[in-house]
Amino acid sequence: MSEQSPNDQFLAVERTIGEIQHADGARLAELRVDLLGRKAGRLTQILRSLSSLPSEERRVVGLRANDLKREIESALASRESEVASRKASKQVADLTMPGRSAWRGAIHPVTAVVDEICEIFRDLGFTRVSGPEAETQEYNFTKLNISLDHPAADMQDTMFLSPGIVMRTHTSPVQARTMEQYEPPIRIVVPGLVYRRDAFDASHAPVFEQIEGLVVDEGVSFVDFKAAIDFFVKRFFSKTTAVRFRPSFFPFTEPSAEVDVKWGDGWLEIMGAGMVHPAVLENCGIDSERYTGYAFGMGPHRITMLRHGIPDIRLLFQNDMRFLGQFVE
Amino acid sequence: MxxxxxxxxxxxxxxxxxxxxxxxxxxxxxxxxxxxxxHQDLTGIVVGVVERVARHPNADRLWLCAVNNGVEVLDVVCGAPTVETGGKYPYAAVGSTLPGGAKLKGRKIRGVKSNGMLCSEHELALGTDESGILLLDTDAPAGTPLLDVLAVGxxxxxxxxxxxxxxxxxxxxxxxxxxxxxGKPVKLTTIPGAPPHTETPVRSATMGSVGGVEVSVEDVSGCPRYMAAVIRGIEVRPSPDWLQRRLASIGQRPINNVVDATNHILFELNQPLHAFDLAKLAGPKIVVRRALDNEPITTLDGERRRLNSAMTAICDARGPVAVGGVMGGQSSEVSEQTTDVVLECAYFDPKRIRATRRTLRISTEASYRFERGTDLQGMPDALRRAVGMVIAVAGGSEAGPPVDVYPSPTKAVTIFLRPERVTQVLGVELPRAEIEGYLTSLGFTVAPKDGRIAVHVPGWRPDVTGEEDLIEELARLRGYDTFPSEMGPLRPSSVPDDPGYRLEARMRRILTGRGLHEARGISLGPKSGDSAQAVLNPLSAEEAYLRTDLTAGLVRAVEHNWSVRERDIRLFEIGTVFHAAAEGERPQEDRMVAGVITGSRMPAHWSESGVSVDFDGWDVKSLLEEVARAAGSKAVMTDSGGRWVLGGPSGEELGWAGPLEVDGPSWAAGVFGFEVRLTNRDAVTTRFATLPSTPPVTRDLALLLPDGVTAAQVGEVVVRCGGKLLESADIFDEYRGAEIGGRSVAWRLVFRAATRTLRDKEVDAAVTNILGALRKQLGVERRET
The missing domain is CATH 3.30.56.10 (Phenylalanyl-tRNA Synthetase; Chain B, domain 1)
Structure with missing residues (x-):
């Protein structure tokens, strides 16, 4: 130890000062002896060794040692009084006091549902694509085998922007855009907002999320369609959730189906689906004799309401901090 | 339906x-x-058995009946003379509600308490007879619900x-x-009182006549087939009970026997019919032609309407007497004086009817059906049954064979179904016999044809036009649930992921990590800016335009949160904004991310005595920087008019951040926002930088900045002149005071050499170099303490 230079000794002592602030009563007593003890206190030793130093060095080291001694004494005194006062009032830290938190943000529950659905289909080889929200009538209706002359067009009340341009009423136009651009095998999910001329009420909104799915390949049949939807329902809801397929009508699928899941005592409709209508394939330049496929569409807003027991769709658009805060992970 | x-x-x-x-x-x-x-309104009525009938002690025309209601025997005062001991009658207890909503009270009649009521047909709204209490012909015991006894259930x-x-x-x-x-065939019921035979219609190409009425069709495209029968000598009166009850059972109000008969056919066979009062038809003739522009007609609902040349009008010698396929006219309406009627049974072009009812803004039972397509082949049978029904309920007889103007009869559609295609689509091989069985059970006729099945489609199925329609019928009848759910091998998608969604997911992670909740607004709102795209048919003025930014919606959300007394609001949204393009073109769409923050920067904590600091502009600036970095944006940040602007590589504005002017309640804090366009959709790949093994040397510099010199300018000089050894230069303090004559900004410079320990001399040289450059280029001096 005597081999240490005065500077090293100072640094070692300075490091010990930090410890004083957190020491308990017993450790404080030890530290007092260790640093300032009459016989072997480290600072005492430094002061004692001053006489052996050359005169100008003695002055510099002496000043520093005395500064340090004052600092140590004040730190010891302040900590000792702290420990003593705590002891006096028998105060132990109350660990039931709340911890220090930071703001945590939540993903919107509809986004969470969209992501979860897309991830489940990713396991079946689906990729995730998007498309424009303002569409031509051609893509929104005509290519999907919907004639504006037919009452089927009334199934969706449409917002028009200008002649021939509409806000898409479903994400299905992305089916057509994808089929025109890519060759089968096509397996896509398309989440996005869709628009209907519906006033807000507890179960309707003029804008809401939809997820479209499309598969086109050789040898894709109604059996494959059922298997994929079944896989999805079991993963999204539960392994024991019963699924029911009912006939229905959509201009762009045939056979068409509504898919219900068992919910309590009844059945709840969760998606419209079916085998892609050959006219839609042909409209998009795909040989409908060689290729078949299936498509489905579902409403994440509705599924979100179902999953979380949300009674009014407007809560999903209000952006109330108290509501969104419930979905912090 | x-x-x-x-x-x-x-x-x-x-x-x-x-x-x-x-x-x-x-x-x-x-x-x-x-x-x-x-008859839900009759659920409270039960069978009551009258055990005794006695005269009312205080009234000559009233009787006192002891009625067994299945539980007890009660005294009921009754006014009808026909009530007999042992008879069963509808009994309404005190407290029950009669049709029409009247609640029955226990009350004294001439001094004697009456516990409930025995009811007439009229009181139960089952018919018009109010002369006496309805005697029930039943074996059911007292107390049995009336609905179980009467056929009206x-x-x-x-x-x-x-x-x-x-x-x-x-x-x-x-x-x-x-x-x-x-497995049951459909058989129409016999109509009580219908004549055993009706006349066979006579087909003609453009015109014909029946019972002295000349019928001609000029608008063949609008009305490909028009049939008419004439019945003379009818008597218009209320329908018999069975017909009234039948219509009432589906919620239709009975009107008179002729109208009720045609309605019955409508709801039974889907063939809309119209009855004209022959005496009111000028000519008498019927001409089916295009309406003239602005041609007037007063329809049955009393509305005066103007027709146009895209509509089909049914006219007499004077003018329109009906809007073809939509609604009859008032002038030829059947009334109580009517003795002779012309019964119209027609097919109207679905598209024509759709356009007509949209122009006139009416939808009727008839237009709804014609618009969807009625059965062209089934018309003669429907008319025959209609004639029989009218004669059965209103009397009269047919004045000769009906006319059938049908210029070009259409053949039944034939579709060739390939069993192997059925297997390809449905994934299950269906035996041929099974296929044929399903189709014939629905009324299709089938015949083999070269390994295929020739299927003739019945007239009532206009929706079946192709092979896929037949395949759907097979799946539907077999039952979707009978198909297995077996996952076959699958090939991965040839379509790449849209890179945008990963970028957006990254944004969500960053912003939720910073404590912001994800908001989802609607893309519609009031007009915001000249480039806003209008909606042609908006629901309301508040939703008449597409949004041009996300911030406006987020500010509305802030106001909502203030209205529910939330002070700490942190929201972001990722969504599409729109800018109008030329008419007939899609508007430009941009994906944006925006956020708003107001209120406490941290949740209050007891250790700080519940005092917390509010967000300020520096918070939102760092959000903008983080978002820009995550977007891979090589943007340049400038400040302009009190906010920060993110400029793209070619000078375009990519985003901004800054304070927002929002009028809030007195307790609200300042609001800050940002909005950035998501353009660069490529993920940024982090390149690893070697971790230093040598110690750093730190120098703190307090610099006096003259007016007009910015930290960014100083930072640029420091970095440029610091040499290779300068690792980082960060601002850690700012001080403003008169004693230093302005503003001092303190920088911490860290120097390091990658492979050796730096000597003080080298660092001092670098600092001197920096200070020299600062003095010379910006007039910045080191602050002396």
């Missing part, structure tokens, strides 16, 4: 339960949305019919589908 369970049962000759029918129809694609018992089913299936808009159609799965 409202369907009566009894009516369906009668057509199929079986007793059906509502639950069974609802389940079967759902699995056929015709879900039942609601089932309700007919029925259920009303609200069946959802998809727009492709007009055939399901009548009882026969629903019964046909149901019968196909139950």
């Amino acid at each position: 409202i369907v009566s369970l009894n009516w369906l049962s009668a057509l199929l000759g079986v007793d059906l339960t509502p639950a069974e029918v609802a389940e079967r129809l759902a699995m056929l694609g015709e879900p039942v949305e609601r089932v309700e018992p007919v 029925d259920y009303r089913l609200d069946v959802e019919v998809t727009p492709n299936r007009p055939d399901l808009l009548c009882h026969r159609g629903v019964a046909r589908d149901l019968g196909a799965v139950l």
Whole structure:
């Protein structure tokens, strides 16, 4: 130890000062002896060794040692009084006091549902694509085998922007855009907002999320369609959730189906689906004799309401901090 | 479509339960949305047995009956003289509600208490007879619900019919589908009182005549087939009870026997009919032609309407007497004075009817059906049954064979079905016999044709036009649930992921990590800016335009949160904004991310005595920087007019951040926002930088910045002149005070050499170099303490 230079000794002592602030009563007593003890206190030793130093060095080291001694004494005194006062009032830290938190943000529950659905289909080889929200009538209706002359067009009340341009009423136009651009095998999910001329009420909104799915390949049949939807329902809801397929009508699928899941005592409709209508394939330049496929569409807003027991769709658009805060992970 | 369970049962000759029918129809694609018992208002009425009848002690015309209601025997005062001991009558107890909503009270009649009431047909709204109490012909004991005893017990089913299936808009159609799965054929019931034979229609190409009425069709495209019969000598009066009850069972108000008869055919066979009062037809003749522009007609609902040349008008010698396929005219309406009627049975072009009813803004039972397509082949049968029914309920006789103007008869559609295609689409091989069985059970006729099946489509199924339609019929009848759910091998998608969604997911992670909740607004709002795209048919002025930014919606959300007394608000949204393009072109769409923050920067904590600091502009600036970095944006940040602007590589504005002017309550804090366009959609790949193994040397510099010199300018000089050894330069303090004559900004510079320990001399040289450059280029001096 005597081999240490005065500077090293100072640094070692300075490091010990930090410890004083957190020491308990017993450790404080030890530290007092260790640093300032009459016989072997480290600072005492430094002061004692001053006489052996050359005169100008003695002055510099002496000043520093005395500064340090004052600092140590004040730190010891302040900590000792702290420990003593705590002891006096028998105060132990109350660990039931709340911890220090930071703001945590939540993903919107509809986004969470969209992501979860897309991830489940990713396991079946689906990729995730998007498309424009303002569409031509051609893509929104005509290519999907919907004639504006037919009452089927009334199934969706449409917002028009200008002649021939509409806000898409479903994400299905992305089916057509994808089929025109890519060759089968096509397996896509398309989440996005869709628009209907519906006033807000507890179960309707003029804008809401939809997820479209499309598969086109050789040898894709109604059996494959059922298997994929079944896989999805079991993963999204539960392994024991019963699924029911009912006939229905959509201009762009045939056979068409509504898919219900068992919910309590009844059945709840969760998606419209079916085998892609050959006219839609042909409209998009795909040989409908060689290729078949299936498509489905579902409403994440509705599924979100179902999953979380949300009674009014407007809560999903209000952006109330108290509501969104419930979905912090 | 409202369907009566009894009516369906009668057509199929079986007793059906509502639950069974609802389940079967759902699995056929015709879900039942609601089932309700007919005459629900009679559920409280029970069979009462009169045990004694005595004269009322205080009134000559009243009787006192002891009525057994199944539980006890009660005194009931009754005014009808026909009540007999031992007779069974409808009994309404005190407290029960009669049809019409009147609640029955116990009251004294001439000094004697009456406990309830024995009811007449009229009081139960079952008929018009109010002369006496309704005597029940039944073996049921006292206390049995009346609905179990009377034949009026029925259920009303609200069946959802998809727009492709007009055939399901009548009882026969629903019964046909149901019968196909139950194995029961549909048989029309006999009409009591109908003549055994009716005249066979005479077909003609453009015109014909019946009973002295000349019928001609000029508008063949609008009305490809027009049939008319004339019945003379009828008497218009209320319909017989069975007909009234039948219409009432599906919620239709009985009107008179002629109208009721045509309505019965409408709801039974899906053929809309119209009855004209022959005496009111000028000519008498009927001309089916295009209407003239602005040609007036007063329709049955009393509205005066103007027609146009895109519509089909049914006219007499003077002018329009009906809007073809939509609504009759008032001038030729059947009334109580009517003795002779012309019965119209026509087919109107669906597209024409759709356009007409949209222009006139009316929808009727007739237009709804014509628009979806009625049965062109089934018209003669429908007219024959209609004539029989009118004669049965209103008397009279047919004045000669009906006319049938049908210039170019259409043949039944034939489709060639390939069994191997059935297998390809459905994934299950169906035996040929099974295929043929399903189709014939629905009324299709089948014949073999070169390994295929030639299928003739019946007239009531205009939706079936191709092979895929037949395949759907097979799947539907076999039952979707009978197909296995087996995952086959699958090939991965050839379509790449849209890179945008990963970028957006990254944004969500960053911003939720910073404590912001994700908001989702709607893309519609009031006009915001000149480039806003208008909606042609908006629901309201508040939703008449597409949004041009996300911030406006987020500010509305801030105001909402203030209104529920939330002070700490942190929201972000990722969404599309729109800028109008030329008419007939899609607007420009941009994906944006925006955020707003206001209120406490941290949740209050007791250790700080609940005091917390509010967000300020520096918070939102760092959000902008983080978002820009995550977007991979090589943006340049400048400040302009009190906010920060993110400029793109070619000078375009990519985003901004800064304070927002929002009028809030007195307790609200300042609001800050940012909005950035998501353009660069490529993920940024982090390149690893070697971790230093040598110690750093730190120098703190307090620099006095003259007016007009910015930290960014200083930082640029420091970095440029610091040399290779300068690792980082960060601002850690700012001080403003008169004693230093302005503003001092403190920088911490860290120097390091990658492979050796730096010597003080080298660092001092670098600092001197920096200070020299600062002094020379910016007039910045080191602050002396």
